[in-house]
Amino acid sequence: MSAPSRPESSARTSDRIVQELERDIVAGVLPDRSPLPPERDLMQRFGASRTVIREAIATLSNRGLIESRPRFRPIVRKPDYETVLNSAGEVLRLLLRDVAGVRNLYQSRVFIERALVREAALHGRKEDIEALSAALAANEAAIADSQRFYRTDIAFHGVLYQIPHNPIFTALHHGYASWLAPHWERMPRSPERNRVNFLAHRDIFRAIRDRDPDQAEEALSNHLNAAWEYVRGTFGTEMG
Template identity: 35%
Template sequence: MGRNDIRRRKLYEEIASEIERRIHAGDYAPGDHLPSERKIMEEFGVGRPAVREALFALSKMGLVLIRSGERAVVTSPTPDVLIQELSGAARSLMATRDGVRMFQDARVLLEVALVRHAAVNATPDDIAELKEALDANRVAVNDRHRFNETDNAFHAQIVSIARNTVIDATYSGLSEWLFEQRQIAMLHPGSPQHAVEAHTRIFEAIAAKDPDAAEAAMRAHLDGVIKQYWSVWEARLSLTE
């Protein structure tokens, strides 16, 4: 391809778009090096800053890996990259009351579907690993930091039964974005004990291969966490008024 002199307001976007097109077309495969910055500059008729911005944009998309002093390498995008790209917008949305409610609802919809799937599809090994996660959560009931870790691990173990990296990444994102909600809900009196009881009911339903009971237990658990969060949130708000 000859010199491609792009004259647009945002040159780096045009360069990134063309390189992205070539990657998707198979011109560059995962593991291949892109041309040097100088060659890209010559091809598109632009300066080094525009090329570096384009490579940075491709890196954020998960399409290339940039190392100092080396040519960019084409990589395979992962679901985690997609979730990371959404993180900034998610945190902005979480700064509003309506935004928090939307993410809470999203978590309920996701985990209710996943717990039904787990109840139908969990293998004996899955159930054994979930039991280990439940036991670790129960032991940590009087250690808030450790309890939060094991609480998340229990839910993540249920998610992993789907064996789907997109779902894993989606749950990881939701868990990260709702981290503060978990922290606040745990301040509600008796919250850890209630959570362990709920986790036990969820585990028993999955082990019994009962998707209806699993759904009911998960829905009741998450609805309770949401109520605990807003109860503590309202109490804190009243102290500032």
């Protein structure tokens, strides 16, 4: 176990190149947002064929360390937590084709947010509460405009993810939003429905403001579970 159980036959040239370029990117030798050197330059630098170089580039692209639109020079992207979640998302999407996958993901979201509202109620700073209050106001102001309401809805929940001041949660929020979006966007919307959601948000906010974690958690649970029930119908077949 403790032995280096990875013979790790790193005999693949492209892997070496990937590693080296990764180093350069995180170290800033290849600055963020700058274009990657041309493939023909890289093959000279690494003494490898273009095939190998392109393989390395493809790997970096899949990792999210470079943005490569089809006919353009790849752009270097210094990795952050968004990058991490994005690369996970590409595979995750395959698991969201059936309802079970969506349910698992949504359940995890509810679980996280329950903890987040507790955290907000117990340790949220004054600025956090104010940010929440502002997001709530924006949410209310958008009730008539379902398109805008959707965005302020996401933003309200987003504030919760910022309270721990941990970039992982910020990224996670964006992840949830983008992964669930395709399923959520087909949910029928209306000012009445928006109003219901706004009121739920208000309940959550008030519980947090009043420093009542149990109440906050319950309000959030009710809100998200109701939303789930609401979208259930939009799925094709049955579900658990």
